[in-house]
Amino acid sequence: MGAIGGEELMKWEKMQGMANGGEEKILVLVRLRPLSDKEILRNEVLDWECINETTILYRNSLQERSGLPSVYSFDRVFRGDCPTRKVYDDGAKEIALSVVSGINSTIFAYGQTSSGKTYTMNGITEYTVADIYDYIQKHEERAFVLKFAAMEIYNEVVRDLLSTDNTPLRLLDDPERGTVIERLTEETLRDWSHLKELLSICAAQRQIGETSLNETSSRSHQILRLTIESSAREFIGKDNSTTLAASVNFVDLAGSERASQALSVGQRLKEGCHINRSLLTLGTVIRKLSKGRNGHVNYRDSKLTRILQPSLGGNARTAIICTLSPARSHVEQSRNTLLFASCAKEVSTSAQVNVVMSDKALVKHLQREVARLESELRTPGSINDYTALLRKKDLEIEKLEKEVRELTKQLDLAQSRIEDLQRMVGNDQASRQWDTQEKKMCEAECSISESSGETDPHDAGGRLRKSRANQYCKRDNPGEEVSRRQSPEQNSKHSILDGDLSSMSNGQRCISEATIREQEELVAGVGEDSDEICKEVRCIEMDKSNEDNDTENDGRTSVSSIPGNQYTEDGELLSTIPRRTSGFENSSTYGALEQNVQLVQNTIDSLITPYPDKHSLWDSPATASGSRSLKLTRSRSCRATLMAGSSSPDFGTLEDCEATPPDGLEKNFPGRPEGFRRKHWNIPPFTFGANAARLSRNNSQSSNGSAFVDELKSQNNNPGDEDIPSVDTFIAGLKEMAKHQYANKMDNQDQRTDRIAESPGKILKDIGLDPLLESSGDPLQWPLEFERLRGLIIGHWQTCNVSLVHRTYFFLLFRGEPMDSIYMEVELRRLFFLKETFSRGNPVVQDGRTLTLASSLKALLRERQMLSRLINKRLTTDERNSIYHRWGISLNSKQRRLQLAQRLWSNTEDLDHVSESAAIVAKLIRFSHQGQAIKEMFGLSFTPPRLSRRSFGWKNSKVSLL
Numbered sequence: 001m002g003a004i005g006g007e008e009l010m011k012w013e014k015m016q017g018m019a020n021g022g023e024e025k026i027l028v029l030v031r032l033r034p035l036s037d038k039e040i041l042r043n044e045v046l047d048w049e050c051i052n053e054t055t056i057l058y059r060n061s062l063q064e065r066s067g068l069p070s071v072y073s074f075d076r077v078f079r080g081d082c083p084t085r086k087v088y089d090d091g092a093k094e095i096a097l098s099v100v101s102g103i104n105s106t107i108f109a110y111g112q113t114s115s116g117k118t119y120t121m122n123g124i125t126e127y128t129v130a131d132i133y134d135y136i137q138k139h140e141e142r143a144f145v146l147k148f149a150a151m152e153i154y155n156e157v158v159r160d161l162l163s164t165d166n167t168p169l170r171l172l173d174d175p176e177r178g179t180v181i182e183r184l185t186e187e188t189l190r191d192w193s194h195l196k197e198l199l200s201i202c203a204a205q206r207q208i209g210e211t212s213l214n215e216t217s218s219r220s221h222q223i224l225r226l227t228i229e230s231s232a233r234e235f236i237g238k239d240n241s242t243t244l245a246a247s248v249n250f251v252d253l254a255g256s257e258r259a260s261q262a263l264s265v266g267q268r269l270k271e272g273c274h275i276n277r278s279l280l281t282l283g284t285v286i287r288k289l290s291k292g293r294n295g296h297v298n299y300r301d302s303k304l305t306r307i308l309q310p311s312l313g314g315n316a317r318t319a320i321i322c323t324l325s326p327a328r329s330h331v332e333q334s335r336n337t338l339l340f341a342s343c344a345k346e347v348s349t350s351a352q353v354n355v356v357m358s359d360k361a362l363v364k365h366l367q368r369e370v371a372r373l374e375s376e377l378r379t380p381g382s383i384n385d386y387t388a389l390l391r392k393k394d395l396e397i398e399k400l401e402k403e404v405r406e407l408t409k410q411l412d413l414a415q416s417r418i419e420d421l422q423r424m425v426g427n428d429q430a431s432r433q434w435d436t437q438e439k440k441m442c443e444a445e446c447s448i449s450e451s452s453g454e455t456d457p458h459d460a461g462g463r464l465r466k467s468r469a470n471q472y473c474k475r476d477n478p479g480e481e482v483s484r485r486q487s488p489e490q491n492s493k494h495s496i497l498d499g500d501l502s503s504m505s506n507g508q509r510c511i512s513e514a515t516i517r518e519q520e521e522l523v524a525g526v527g528e529d530s531d532e533i534c535k536e537v538r539c540i541e542m543d544k545s546n547e548d549n550d551t552e553n554d555g556r557t558s559v560s561s562i563p564g565n566q567y568t569e570d571g572e573l574l575s576t577i578p579r580r581t582s583g584f585e586n587s588s589t590y591g592a593l594e595q596n597v598q599l600v601q602n603t604i605d606s607l608i609t610p611y612p613d614k615h616s617l618w619d620s621p622a623t624a625s626g627s628r629s630l631k632l633t634r635s636r637s638c639r640a641t642l643m644a645g646s647s648s649p650d651f652g653t654l655e656d657c658e659a660t661p662p663d664g665l666e667k668n669f670p671g672r673p674e675g676f677r678r679k680h681w682n683i684p685p686f687t688f689g690a691n692a693a694r695l696s697r698n699n700s701q702s703s704n705g706s707a708f709v710d711e712l713k714s715q716n717n718n719p720g721d722e723d724i725p726s727v728d729t730f731i732a733g734l735k736e737m738a739k740h741q742y743a744n745k746m747d748n749q750d751q752r753t754d755r756i757a758e759s760p761g762k763i764l765k766d767i768g769l770d771p772l773l774e775s776s777g778d779p780l781q782w783p784l785e786f787e788r789l790r791g792l793i794i795g796h797w798q799t800c801n802v803s804l805v806h807r808t809y810f811f812l813l814f815r816g817e818p819m820d821s822i823y824m825e826v827e828l829r830r831l832f833f834l835k836e837t838f839s840r841g842n843p844v845v846q847d848g849r850t851l852t853l854a855s856s857l858k859a860l861l862r863e864r865q866m867l868s869r870l871i872n873k874r875l876t877t878d879e880r881n882s883i884y885h886r887w888g889i890s891l892n893s894k895q896r897r898l899q900l901a902q903r904l905w906s907n908t909e910d911l912d913h914v915s916e917s918a919a920i921v922a923k924l925i926r927f928s929h930q931g932q933a934i935k936e937m938f939g940l941s942f943t944p945p946r947l948s949r950r951s952f953g954w955k956n957s958k959v960s961l962l
């Protein structure tokens, strides 16, 4: 409609609103003709009378007792002496002239032979065309093109009345336009006289069919079609020129009398059958349509109804003029005609304005586009563009190569961790058989440190001496591991608690800053040398009664007063409240320490085996169970599974890892609370299939590292999935938010960085890089805290209409590892902000787009539709059916894909539902995530690189954050 302007536009819009607004009933008119001369000569009686403008009455009293109706009402009825002009003006005109407003229209004449159909239609056609020309002259602001076509349907054969070629026209099905008549001549009308000329040609052509058959009766249906195209003159030739195009059909039907009454045999009988067939079909169609549009309407049963389909039940305004002979001898046919008319008045159509872009405008537009592209190609500037593009690509490649190098480093780190873990597990049992002499040496060193004032945490020399003490213990016990392994039966807590340590005074402790830092590193998933861990365990005598004194007096208060983030039930981050952590400082017994060590092992476990789960969503239980065998003590295998992707790196794997107690210390490790473990890992697996093997780093770290990155990234950037934000985009956004959020914290901490050397543990926690401690205080509580925060996040996702793909990425990437709390906080803050802003009715600008609650809801609906389209592509039939079955969607129901997409992530209270939704979305978008691996690859992991005792590594963590 862009080309239509001003008053005309308003008028057409009004018309469009009227026509598009809803359905309107077919206009039904009844016209009585006067008695013909012959009828008068036969002394025929007039049985019908129009008693007012809408009612016709049957007057024969004898017939009234038949039980048939004697009064019929229609939109208009016209007496025998009523001129055709009035029939046109009072009835057909409004419908016929809709065509100038771009609305299709059709005028039918229905009635028995000699009832006056042709007489009426000739007049109606003439008046309509005259009015159209009149309208054209009055609307000079628009340019009109009139086209005329005419056809005849005779014996179910369609002929072109403007062509001398008698070859029947074929009806073709066009997906956009419906039934199209092949080769139909369309003459462009030059003027009124031209139309007259064409009408006479039609009449002559039609007579060919008639004269040989029945001199008094038309045995064919005739359709004259006038098409009007109109464009606003001011826009003609411009790109945005559009055209209104509509047709008005004048349909003169064959006589509606029955074949038996046509008194026909042979050829005439055949004609009668065909006439009956098309008229019978027309009647059936009208009858069906009059009862509403439920069920199949058999338009295709005849050529007539096929051609007139849009006029009868579709995009056209329609009028039917039923013609009657008043003579008593025709009463039966007249009654049939009125019954047909009664049905027709119940039929509704729904017309609309037809706007098309003109061919001319289209051609012009395309020509300009071609010219523009050609000139772009010729312009030197475009070469510069390509050069700039190449440079940009080069930079991207460089960046990717850097990422590959970083990844390689991280893989090395992962390898080291695994080795540490193995050593740690092996050494742990031996640690319980601590040799008395070793303890004494350690204690002696510790006592020296203590007495020499090393309790001052700022005393670097003291720390050095303590460190030396630890080193000493280590160096002087080279056979320690061997002896531990040789005497496992001596591995008991008594050896520690009842040994020489018990003889130490309450004031004596071996907690050094180095030890504390090492513990922090352990919590952070960094595997320290297991020897050193053992020594730390041995050196600690944590007397509960002394703990308060320690924290108050020895300057290490900062270690135990760890900031913890406080959230409201709604997830609002209230404040960072200093609180005393009960983490390692409270480990006053060996049992507690053992648990802490075990926690570390578990953390490492989760790092190297990030895909625990139950049965595969996609695999059969047998398949899923077949892939479960990992144990902590088989960390190398775990790594292999992770790196290789395994044929089924499914979540069942780690669950079995956890559910089947491995050898060694982990037997005693309570792990995550049962409920947490059950829910948390209930996420279906993602099979990497053929790509799995390529995910292995094998022995060639650098070269295969690149392939590894490429593989992972390509998996998450499927061609053709432009609508799906890639995991890169997701992570980049997340990191950006994390960067901003923590930049502030970092700024606040800058002045304290000078003191890092003096108080590294404190700074580490203050800057929020030790989220396990920071967010929960007690690392053992982190799983529960994680679950709580995740529940809040899931709820806010729903409230804020957050993208399902985003939810899926987040849900699958952040699954309870200690360092995830950073991103949990970032996400919660973001969601809280969104929720707050939306609740105030304000928009949020995100990635340059303005988001409102309504627009986000729309986007979410679009995303669901997009996902529904992927269901058939990305899921096998079995997978789909299995999901439909589980989700209560009938396999026979219509739009079941859309139903499934609508249900995804719909029940945020049910974690099983959420998990399965995430798995389905991940599968649809081909997100073959790898948990920790992908997090490390994209620098999402906060796990600091392996820290040297004397080099403080938080900056490395910051780098990974940025």
Ligand SMILES: Nc1ncnc2c1ncn2[C@@H]1O[C@H](COP(=O)(O)OP(=O)(O)OP(=O)(O)O)[C@@H](O)[C@H]1O
Pocket: 032, 033, 034, 036, 080, 111, 112, 113, 114, 115, 116, 117, 118, 119, 120, 216, 217, 218, 219, 253, 254, 255, 323
């Ligand atoms: N309203 C009328 N006033 C005067 N004469 C009429 C009227 N209607 C029809 N006639 C005359 O009746 C005769 C038959 O009319 P017409 O040919 O239009 O009938 P028809 O329904 O088209 O018949 P067919 O089905 O055979 O084509 C014609 O001579 C026509 O002039």
